[in-house]
Amino acid sequence: MPGAGRRVGAGAPLPRPGLEHAVSTDRDTEAAAAETPTPPAGQEPPGTPPPAAPAEAAAGEGGGRPPAEEDGAAEDPAGPGPGAAGGSAAEPVAQAGGGAGEDSAGGGRESGDPQAAADGDAPEAEAPAASAPDGAAAGAAGGDGAAQPSEAEAELAAQRYERERIARRKAERQAPVEAGGKLSGRAADLLAAVRAVESGKPAPAYFDDAPAVPRRTAPQAPAARAPEPAPRPRPEAAAPAAPPAERVEAVRAVLARGGAPAELAAPAAAALGEDAAEQLAEDPWRLLAVAGVRPSQADGFARALLGPGAGPADERRAAALVGWLLEQAALKGHTALEAAALEAALAGYGVPAPAEALGQAIAEGLVLVFHEPVAESAARAAQPADPEADADAGQPVRVLVGLEGHALAEESLADGLARLTGTFTGEGAAAWDPSAAGAGAELVRAAAAHGLVVHTGGEAARAEPLALAAAAREHGLRTCLAAHAPAPGAVTVAGLLAGAEGPERDADGRFALDLLVVLDAPQLDVETAAALVESVPDGARLVLSGDPAVLGSAGPGRVFADVLAARVYPQVASRVPDPGPIGELVSGIGIGELNQVDAPGREVVIVPVRDAGEAVHRTVQLVAESVPRAFGIGADGVQVITPGHGGSAGTRALNAALKERLNPGPGRFGGFDPGDRVVHVPSPGRAVPARVVSADAAGLHLDAAGARVVVPKELVESRVRHGWAVTAHQAVGARWPAVVVVLPGDAVPALSRDWVYTAFGRAERHLSVVHGVDQALPRAVAEVLPKPRTTRLAGLLRGLAAAAQEQPQ
Template identity: 40%
Template sequence: MPEVSPHPSPAPAAESGSAAVTQASAALARMGAPEHLARALVAALGSTAAEQITENPWLLLKLSTVTVEQADYCARQLLGAQASPDDARRGRALVERAIRQEVRAGHTAVEERQLERALRSQGVRDPKTALAASQEAEEIVAFETLDGDEDEFAEGEAADLPEPEVVLAPAELGAAEQRLGEGLARLAATSEPIVDAATAAEIVQARAEHLGRHVAAATAAAVVTVALRGVCVLEHGAGCDAAIIDTLACCAGIAHESELGATVACPTASAAAALRARLAAAGAGGGIDVVSLAELLGSPGTGAPETPGAGSPAPAAGLVIVTDAMALDVLRATELVDTCGDGTHLVLLADPCQAPSVGPGQVVSDVITSRAVAVARLPEDAAPGPVARLASTVAAGELAAVDAPGREVVTVPAQSAAEAAHRALQLITDSIPRALEIPAHDVQLITATNGGEAGAQALNTACKTHLNPGPGAHGGFDAGDRVLLTRRGPGHAAGEVGWLREITEAGGVVELRDGTRVTVADPGGLRHGWAVTVAAAHGGSWPAVVAVFPPETKGSRPQVYTALTRPQRHLSLIDATGGELARAVGEVATIPRRTRLVDALRTA
């Protein structure tokens, strides 16, 4: 069998060295596959992995490092002449793999015709049969969707409707996206105004006078929208800090006056801690319960009821505001909406210029496109800082220099990936702590790539050597390492960055940026976190950020913008792309995804 790279994620500790891994190793050996795949295979298929791949060798395609050619080779070794390109087991495995690749790219649905073409290119002569088998096994689900916009028809024109297009989705994801649309429609239909428009305006005025703040007319109008509508999106840009604080303070006032209460949920604990600090600095922290989304939803598998509206209402009372809502993927958004009881007012506070979520979907963008909920825009600050001004120029399609007399923004050119990595290490270990008095533990490296000399893996290796050297005695980690939590667990979300404080029998004890400690039982849920990718940084916030764009960066305007909106005080931008970064900002304006939420909302 051709060489296969080891799977990058270690298996859960409970499976490592177990009988299941030993049996999987033997089964792999019988079909000529590398035995080092056994742990990853058990992690993907469970304790019966050996029996499953003996019955269906194409299940090797569950591992992203195994190619179709390699799986076919193993099938021939195991099945001999019975291994056929048209084997139903092969067809189903290829369907599942193709859809999984699309989901990893952020899509929630794939055109049926696209999948048929992909299957034919891999030797499947009857793709429709393979797709039907996957549907019968309830692995995928089909939906009909109509492209186009009813507003495109001229007045009085009796145009023919387009033929419905069939799209396919993984069963769980497809059901979740449909339920999300229905759940948002439920909240919009069942919620009554918290107060009437005049009363809302009076409360805003009173709140502003109490806090000694001037609330802009556009901000006041947005708060009135929150009071009147069950679901709304409040758009903002990089320079809207004052409007965001005013909005949250006034919403809390309305919730207090109506005795509903308000909860503000941030994507991560670090973002929640940063927001609490901003509210306190503005004197607006009273009466606002700021939590992480993980705290709001609870541990995986214990939060959302199966039926929209069933079970208990959200842990917050009548008003739930989600900040950095662009970070919401379909599954988390569905869980959030499922948890909200009838009548809850849900507010998505979002910057549409940011990249879509790490997980599949583009929830906020689809909600806006559907026109099924209210949308309001918060005003820009009168005098945004240099970081916000730079991000705003990127949002407009230009990577331009900005005046930063306090060194809030520093651009560092680099001629190679090696030089970019050297500069990044220099900034986090010396320059920023020395010149700006921001300690290294408050500096986050964010890079556009995972691999390569200036990718997250290489930068983490260098940072560990300089900032917390050690033997990596605990699966490559030592106490004191900065870590990224890659999977959701009790008390924490994926994307949290913290510090590994100790290793216990229960797992690694990680201190998050807000000071809370969580235990991560699965070592596969940890990565070193001095450097993270832009995708992993989505929803996070740090005092200082070093954004690294190596020569191989395939950038886009939303990706660059997302990186530039993570710092609170300082940004160092390392550009080793030789002009390609500016071109990407100017020309690659969107990250397109194929989703179904607009249809689900319009037909709910």
């Protein structure tokens, strides 16, 4: 069937906000903030080839990077306008003369080095005159009373301890390492790559700072969830089987010949398969298949094995670089790259004839090439007018190159969506009565008459798909509601695909249902979406619902945005606004405006801070004292959201301080104690809130919303992280009664509109913003848009729709 992009061959400036302006914009990049390094001449490009930008942090919480990672991913931070020196520490986001303010705190951006965000980075903030509730507004210069200094000292001591521990571990990694002898130079670099993999660090990214895979949602607070029946305790799925010892030993021998550390043997054997040793001996650049290994390190390994002949022009090197560059792009959300961008990247790595090298990789079937039609308007905008141009020239196209797995997933998804619309008959649609659905009547009418409907709206609009599901059940349809994170009345997408939740599958492997409603659709990556659509039976209805303004999926693709952009399926836009001051604030952020909002009930409060140490102190004070006392919300109902894991006010530092205050203990179970609030990452892209129950020989026992999970002890370090503070990517899809967003001064590079929109929108009743980024917040909201992703789905959908219209009826 012909289709577009099929495979070929093999705003106005904002006024300076005062503290009463409650809006802070962070770009949540849970992708590891692996900044593009400056490579040696001829080895690594001096800059980022395609759209370059600071690499985002791939959240270990919801992302591919394990929680135990030492440093790395940075989520974009955001913060409100500057505060006034002196005065109370908390300021309500309200007109002058409003009620007492609340202290607030939030998380700091994680940079490539957790110590990159030192105390004092945040600019000194001004604090307008306002009173804080219940003594929560201790002055920034110290006005907390006699008991406060010791509390602050304890919190800061926890921060210092964490920084010192990380510094020690970094120093150990940078020192010569004994592995049968002292390693240095190339071998030490490779060993550092191994340790980066073991600690969960992502490889450097060279395309844009879109979040690296997989960064995804955070837990919903137990207080906000309806109780669910608790399944029987289940062990967590074990890690993939280790490669045979003989294969590992063979690989280790080849690595030793090249001066590479022995620790790379197991991951290389697993990545390359049965003949791993032979592959490495014949093509040393195959070492790039191991996560964390960089081109400069593979080059050194190749020179040690092959001698001086292993130069930049080696065809094997170019082929390996093509695949590696596309893998790095996938970590940033791309499913393909323009051929010109890929050639530029190859040239940056010293490949002498990048176009020929790319052509050779295509000819050998290592990558696939696609010709995607370019809209005439886009083509005119991209190219200057040429009066000599041939009027009869064909439609302009752009040449895309991608890996087979991502290409097949996008094509499978496009075919699956076309199948659903093509097999839907709409029988009985006239009998549907949308009157009982209230505001959701338009969605009910659309779903009754079409096989695929796209629904958009904010948090309040989630009531509409719920009303649709209720109407469908009343009509006798087998209905399933699936969400990215646990939600009342819904199964999780991951649980549905795994068979642990939702309807059973029929003999053809498809769900036994008539209507599938997917909430949080922007969080679907292309592979997950393809598997989900493939499981929906012919003739069934599918509704994709979500908020286009939130952070996108952790994995490759922009499924929801592409389906909207294709404009070939019915779209229903909710007209239900998010209520209250928080809803008004978030709605303004969505259109690039950081507005002043009235908050008579202290629904939104700004807490200006001068440095990261004060940000941590205020955060702990808010979670443990101020918010519970002023609003009656227990500490378990308050979630801290910060831009990244590292830094002086990242999730690590905040969680250390919050644990010391809320559940102190020796951490005798791998750093955890019974009662600790944690985030469990059972698989890349999933972040499940849980609480530690106990530990024994079987592993760490967790309670995840009533479900007992046992994490094997060898997986605890990589899959469990303290969860009082999370990143915005981990928080997508969940809401809490109160949220404290922490925006330290070092978070400025990570600020973006979608990060701020997502972080601020997680609060139901109260939002506190610990603000230390001065005017960077309104600038980010107004100017810093989500990073674009190169994908093919929209073109595929348009092509299939056009082909269907051309077919005889």
